[in-house]
Amino acid sequence: MKRIISIMVMSFLLASAFVPSAFARDSEVDLVQNVKSAILIERDTGTILYEKNSAEKLPPASMTKVMTMLLIMEAIDKGKLSMDEKIRTSEYAASMGGSQIFLEPGEEMTTSQMLQGIAIASGNDASVAMAERLAGSEEEFVKQMNAKAKELGLKDTEFKSATGLPGKKDYSTAHDMAIMAKELLKYEGITKFTSTYESYLREGSDKKFWLVNTNRLVRFYPGVDGLKTGFTNEAKYCLTATAQKDGMRVIAVVFGAPTSKERNAQVTKMLDYAFSQYKTHPMFKRNVALGHVAVSKGEKKKIEALTSEPISLLTKKGENIENIKQSIVLDKNLKAPIKKGDKVGTLKLIQDGKILVESPLVAKEASKEANWWTLYKRSIGMFTRAGN
Template identity: 70%
Template sequence: MKSILSLCFTVVLLSSMTLPAVNTAKAAEQKSVELAENARSAILIERDTGAILYEKNSDEKLPPASMTKIMTMLLIMEAIDKGELTLKEKIRTSEFAASMGGSQIFLEPGEEMTTEQMLQGIAIGSGNDASVAMAERIAGSEEGFIDMMNKKAKELGLKNTKFQNATGLPEADHYSTAHDMAIMGKELLKYNLITKFTGSYEAYLREDTEKKFWLVNTNRLVKFYPGVDGLKTGFTNEAKYCLTATAKKGDMRVIAVVFGASTPKERNAQVTKMLDYAFSQYMTHPIYKRGVSLQKVKVSKGSSKTVTAVTSEPISVLTKKGGNVKDLTQKISIKKNLVAPIKHGDKIGTFSIVKDGKVLVKSPIVAKETVDRASWWEMYKRAFGMFSSAD
């Protein structure tokens, strides 16, 4: 087991009043609040901390329908973040992708659209054809992409999720839960760019052609609930009406998930009730944004001798409305004896916020840049320099 080097320091947040911070466990007293009585399952979490504010049957395995595309979009955003894909790259549509039924943007075999346009088609129009076209671009085939989806689910610790396609079209043994969808949404929202797409109510594709295509967001709350800017709806006869929604007010962003509502109106009503509850009862105290540099860490056998340790996601503390926090201890634990190669985004440590001995927040620390393994010549020069200086 790798040893851990821990560095601790204390930050005092000045306040006139202190209320206990909410831990990442269940924050709401389930018996005293019912927010989704007409949904099969539901969950409400605060994005930065992952604190559960409400849940109902949140671990029940159910068909997620097109909410599946949250994972599809997550893998697309990861590829963009790693430099493996650009928004302007043109994606060619295969015959297989063009053959997808259900919601679609009516791609034709051989038609090309940019990644940006494909994302519009997925996020706004729920295009199954666009989803498969992007899956094929990233993994070579939808089958390969499905393997990536399930691998990512495992990496996120999602024990009740299994994907059989990139679209959410009905298929045996394709399932998820409200809890797992919320975690996928939390991960997707690390990429600020995504809400440019999921938060758009309408857009046009093929604008300068005779086949101009109008997209209208299937998530109507984007237009009718202030602060909602995502994420994805879903519907099949089996799944009924589903929605993973996110909204931000001030410093606080929450994620609400509903499975199995009987109508779109009922689905939106349940989500609205959860969002109202979150913003009226809780508040977020930001500590760090995503990508904040924490320290330089030594790397052995690398093309660079150090790597920058950064926050992997926004870090905040959650309290009840009107509460403040102070006397928080921030703990940075970095893996000892890091050895190249290290890739951008690799986990190299853990950031924790502790109050009175209780861990309130725990978040991965990642590498800001890639550090390749040093060549034998670089290693030789370093060794020679070390011996020379010893003389």
């Protein structure tokens, strides 16, 4: 059962109303050429602004690491991993070919340093070391990757590795990769790594290693702060990019460009198009408390319900929104245990009866099952209050 906790009406003083879901997908616009597939979305709403063959299954190469980084950031957010934890490199992880940071068997680096190696230098060795830390083996980590893809509703993606190395037969689509990037960008800390153009590992040692971002747009396109390139002979040149300007964040994905120069040029076209044609209207940041939920038999009787992602509305430039109703629906009869990040409600933004945005609200913290003594004291307290 659910109950509506509150409905508020917010007015914007500008005249015309616009419904984001009514956007025509500009597939007919001759925006991107010379690539196998592409997509452009606005991050907060997920609105597709442009697409070309976006459902075609193709090898993602090192863009696979978008999912790898997502699971790392999710583990950090849930307290299962810390940025300062030292991660040991196995012989198997150190044996990875392709792009690497040349980890040696037994070498330890912090999670933060491993993320630098993955996000900046596309380190296959660092990706596998992190996979083994989180799941025990790369094989088990791949199962988690595919489970997360299924959770996100991605029907055209299957991972066989944590790296995207050739021969593994990973496949995905531009659409699915954009959704993964959208999810990764919930964790604002990731752009600290993906936006860095150059850095160093092992500073102060004779094995100092220079990292240079494989995504050159980080340096040459204002506002680009991620996310991940990819290349194999089969996949050709791929890129999942994100940029932010005037409060709007967009994600552009390209598969199968013939050269890195062409890949960057086509992504640049999509970014230019988004920022020239569209505008977002921010409503909520991530982790904003919008109510409390009761937890039956929980160690904590009530926990806060937070926004799980940034919430915005999208319009074409020159168009505005009005008469937006906000509906906060909190789940009733929740029973312990509740984990941090579990869905506990839903936020909807509604205009003229149409749902513009629907986003899950999540638990701020965990609530374990209360022990018998806690439950006994509560029952005595209830009896005492009733007697008074």
